Amino acid sequence: MKEKLQALRAKALDELSAITSSDDLSKALEEFKVKYLGKKSELVAVMKGMGALSPEERPIMGQLANEVRGDIEAAFSEAREKAQKADLERKLIEETIDVTLPGKSSPMGRPHPISAVQTEIENIFIGLGFEIVDGPEVEYDYYNFTALNIPPDHPARDTQDTFYINSNVLLRTQTSSVQIHAMEKKRPPIRMISPGRVYRSDAIDATHSPMFHQIEGLVVDKGITMGDLKGTLELFSQNLFGEDTKIRFRPHHFPFTEPSAEVDVSCFACGGKGCRLCKGEGWIEILGAGMVHPDVLRRCDIDPDEYSGFAFGLGIERVVMKKYNIDDLRLLYENDVRFLSQF
Numbered sequence: 001m002k003e004k005l006q007a008l009r010a011k012a013l014d015e016l017s018a019i020t021s022s023d024d025l026s027k028a029l030e031e032f033k034v035k036y037l038g039k040k041s042e043l044v045a046v047m048k049g050m051g052a053l054s055p056e057e058r059p060i061m062g063q064l065a066n067e068v069r070g071d072i073e074a075a076f077s078e079a080r081e082k083a084q085k086a087d088l089e090r091k092l093i094e095e096t097i098d099v100t101l102p103g104k105s106s107p108m109g110r111p112h113p114i115s116a117v118q119t120e121i122e123n124i125f126i127g128l129g130f131e132i133v134d135g136p137e138v139e140y141d142y143y144n145f146t147a148l149n150i151p152p153d154h155p156a157r158d159t160q161d162t163f164y165i166n167s168n169v170l171l172r173t174q175t176s177s178v179q180i181h182a183m184e185k186k187r188p189p190i191r192m193i194s195p196g197r198v199y200r201s202d203a204i205d206a207t208h209s210p211m212f213h214q215i216e217g218l219v220v221d222k223g224i225t226m227g228d229l230k231g232t233l234e235l236f237s238q239n240l241f242g243e244d245t246k247i248r249f250r251p252h253h254f255p256f257t258e259p260s261a262e263v264d265v266s267c268f269a270c271g272g273k274g275c276r277l278c279k280g281e282g283w284i285e286i287l288g289a290g291m292v293h294p295d296v297l298r299r300c301d302i303d304p305d306e307y308s309g310f311a312f313g314l315g316i317e318r319v320v321m322k323k324y325n326i327d328d329l330r331l332l333y334e335n336d337v338r339f340l341s342q343f
């Protein structure tokens with residue numbers, strides 16, 4: 001038995017030293033532990049034979065067996081510690097990060113020119129004390145047309161080719177519909193703008209798109225005059241296009257305003273002398289405006305003898321195209337970053 005135990009120790013230590021240089025260390029060490037120190041190990045098997053020994057031999061062999069076990073355990077712990085250390089060192093070398101390397105930069109995005117101009121216009125009106133309101137893009141005929149003095153069969157409907165969802169519901173053709181919502185919900189004083197998408201059944205070309213953006217403006221209070229409209233639009237234009245900008249009103253017709261006007265700004269490229277941008281005119285048309293028609297006020301339960309108001313509507317794409325000298329509307333919707341990143 002003595003020889004058996006000593007041979008076992010020698011074999012175990014031999015095997016252990018072979019393991020330290022093997023590849024999958026933790027697995028090999030685990031297998032070693034089961035084989036030499038586990039419940040079904042050879043050592044346990046040898047120790048089971050102790051019962052057959054004489055009472056004198058038994059404690060001697062017992063002591064030897066314990067020694068052998070202790071030696072194997074000590075060698076095993078040492079090997080495991082060594083393996084763990086080596087593993088840590090390998091990881092530290094493999095996973096070294098060079099903090100001095102330049103980082104990967106991701107290119108910074110920017111707002112689309114339509115959003116940028118919309119935000120700029122919003123900020124100007126916020127500065128003038130206006131509130132920004134939202135309106136539905138899917139709209140009742142009443143809000144888009146009838147309440148704005150455009151009853152069925154009115155010729156103004158023909159100029160705004162409409163996407164109908166059914167005979168009563170449509171995609172709004174103008175943000176003017178939000179005027180009605182605002183006046184139904186709120187009592188004067190009202191001072192609001194409403195930006196958003198509008199839809200018209202137009203074929204796409206350099207100046208038309210079935211979807212585009214407008215900003216509607218509405219002010220209703222006691223004693224509002226055309227002078228307020230002019231002053232507001234002048235301030236707005238100077239803020240957007242430059243301090244020297246002048247505005248000009250040309251008589252026009254819109255069913256929901258009376259009187260109505262088309263409003264031009266002096267060309268911000270040539271200062272009014274005439275150039276390619278303003279087609280030699282010196283002026284650029286940017287919006288429609290007027291005094292809110294008494295019938296429109298009345299329909300929203302606002303007494304036109306007590307209150308008056310002005311309204312205006314502006315196409316955002318048109319302003320973007322003039323401001324950045326873009327001659328084809330389609331460029332704004334193709335989302336080619338090489339084009340958009342110029343602005």
Ligand code: DAH
Nearest residue numbers: 174176288289290311312313
């Ligand atoms: N909604 C008109 C359009 O799309 C623009 C407009 C004109 C709006 C005059 C107004 C206004 O509020 O007073 O052509």
